Amino acid sequence: MTPNLLISLLLASAALSGCANVTVQPSMSQPVVTEPALQIPFKVISPTGAGPFPAVVIMHDCSGLGPMSSGSPARWAEQLVGRGYVVIIPDSFSSRGFADGVCTNPSPARADVAPSRRARDAYAALAHLRTLPNVDGRHIGIMGGSHGGATTLATMAAPAGSNTTFTENRAGFAAAVALYPSCGIRMGDWRADGSGIYKPLAPLLILSGELDDWTPAEPCRKLTDISQRAGYPVSIKIYPGAHHSFDSARPVRFVAMRVNSNAPGGRGATSGGNAAAWADSISEVVAFFDKHLENRANVSK
Secondary structure (H helix, E strand, C coil), rough: CCCCCEEEECCCCCCCCCCCEEECCCCCCEEECCCCCCEEEEEEEEEECCCEEEEEEEEECCCCCCCCCCCCCHHHHHHHHHCCEEEECCCCCCCCCCCCCCCCCCCCHHHHHHHHHHHHHHHHEEEHHHCCEEEEEEEEEEEEHHHHHHHHHHHHCCCCCCCHHHHHHCCCEEEEEEEECEEEEEECCCCCCCCEEEEEECCCCEEECCCCCCHHHHHHHHHHHHHHCCCCEEEEEEEECEEEEECCCCEEEEEEEEECCHHHHHHHEEECCCHHHHHHHHHHHHHHHHHHHCCCCCCCC
């Protein structure tokens, strides 16, 4: 039997660099039913003011939040906090022994931080946000890039065989954004071979790059098309000329050691920023969350 266990939410003592007018919540604990006792660090960043504000859980990519981090979660937090969202960023890797990420780690131990497992961290973060007095607990979204994007998809997928529709989802996330995720994995009734139907529990936006050779856009386009035809609220935008991690501030480069199931030999992938895609993705993400999370700071009533 799985016992009730405690995940300590270890909150940072300072706001993210570059985020103006933010506050950091005090440390507290969140009881959950999950795996052997584990401390998962979390960082909460809030706009100044009493709120209540809508909120977003940001799931990091395969590089984690340590010294090898891509920096993408911090960039998105800066954008969202500045627009009136509380942000929480769980660190799924460091306490599980992957402080340097898993981008180049082919070990079977990668399964310890698989997207399906990280979904538990996402829901623990959701539960914590709902304890905060400055958060509107009815309007909390989730987003992530790459490994965090796949985690977002796994978190939002209705269980296999479930007849639950997104309109019946009252206790979970209200909206989700997956940036350049892997769509070639099993999630609920969706299969890795592209069969079945992906059934999200809330409106979902996927943003992918046309030239992505790490998590190609085509499986996500197919997932979206099948889900839409089945009546599910999934949309996708594919950026021409953009690679994996188009929201990065770093130049495009190929890294031969990256674990890549879509590459010959299972290694090697290209990533790097695309200024046009980054700018447009900010507009897309903000508009999507403003609509579905009813951000009164940005949505005219």
